[in-house]
Amino acid sequence: EAGVTQFPSHSVIEKGQTVTLRCDPISGHDNLYWYRRVMGKEIKFLLHFVKESKQDESGMPNNRFLAERTGGTYSTLKVQPAELEDSGVYFCASSPRDRAHYGYTFGSGTRLTVV
Amino acid sequence: KQEVTQIPAALSVPEGENLVLNCSFTDSAIYNLQWFRQDPGKGLTSLLLIQSSQREQTSGRLNASLDKSSGRSTLYIAASQPGDSATYLCAVGDSNYQLIWGAGTKLIIKP
Numbered sequence A: 001e002a003g004v005t006q007f008p009s010h011s012v013i014e015k016g017q018t019v020t021l022r023c024d025p026i027s028g029h030d031n032l033y034w035y036r037r038v039m040g041k042e043i044k045f046l047l048h049f050v051k052e053s054k055q056d057e058s059g060m061p062n063n064r065f066l067a068e069r070t071g072g073t074y075s076t077l078k079v080q081p082a083e084l085e086d087s088g089v090y091f092c093a094s095s096p097r098d099r100a101h102y103g104y105t106f107g108s109g110t111r112l113t114v115v
Numbered sequence B: 001k002q003e004v005t006q007i008p009a010a011l012s013v014p015e016g017e018n019l020v021l022n023c024s025f026t027d028s029a030i031y032n033l034q035w036f037r038q039d040p041g042k043g044l045t046s047l048l049l050i051q052s053s054q055r056e057q058t059s060g061r062l063n064a065s066l067d068k069s070s071g072r073s074t075l076y077i078a079a080s081q082p083g084d085s086a087t088y089l090c091a092v093g094d095s096n097y098q099l100i101w102g103a104g105t106k107l108i109i110k111p
Helices: none
Strands: A005-007 A010-013 A019-024 A031-037 A044-050 A053-056 A065-069 A075-079 A088-095 A110-114 B004-007 B010-014 B019-025 B032-038 B044-051 B056-059 B062-067 B072-077 B086-093 B099-101 B105-110
Touching: A005 A088, A010 A019, A019 A088, A019 A110, A031 A075, A044 A065, A044 B099, B004 B086, B010 B019, B019 B032, B019 B086, B019 B105, B032 B062, B032 B072, B044 B056, B044 B062, B044 B072, B072 B086
Parallel strands: A010 A110, B010 B105
Antiparallel strands: A005 A019, A019 A075, A031 A044, A031 A088, A044 A053, A065 A075, A088 A110, B004 B019, B019 B072, B032 B044, B032 B086, B056 B062, B062 B072, B086 B099, B086 B105
């Protein structure tokens, strides 16, 4: 089965610009998550979708970040306008309903650099 | 609030040695615990998943243990190889579907 796919793998944008990250989860996984690792810090939770609904967005840093999951399939994370502190690696993960037994599968991440 | 700590932050050992990586967490009410490895510039690869009701899991040369009462998990790597060099991350799953991460242990296996 195909894994979790993220693109782009790298993105360099100027402060104030907009960037959209995309995540394609494993087919059939209801749960989709976004995480972020900024330089020198631990990986932090951003938000969680169950199908097309936002289950938990308590980790979203501010209203410059907007996540969507169209039809419960792929998800996008838009940063508008980007700031320097948004630089980091953004990871997407998915899990089936039975996450207790199957855990989380992560994508390769998108490395975002805001200059 | 759950906090996850990994010790040591970095470890360098000669090839062939057995080694133990440590992960501790402050709240024993966990849903599961997952160990990952990350190679430089790469994504997160799941190594082992331990459910809260389990004590250990094994995959090849890897063995992970879980002691919820003491808030600890260990990842044991037998007969280490240069290909094991990577950063190893411990993540605790809570009831809200969130993973709380440690900072990782950077492992270097010297040929």
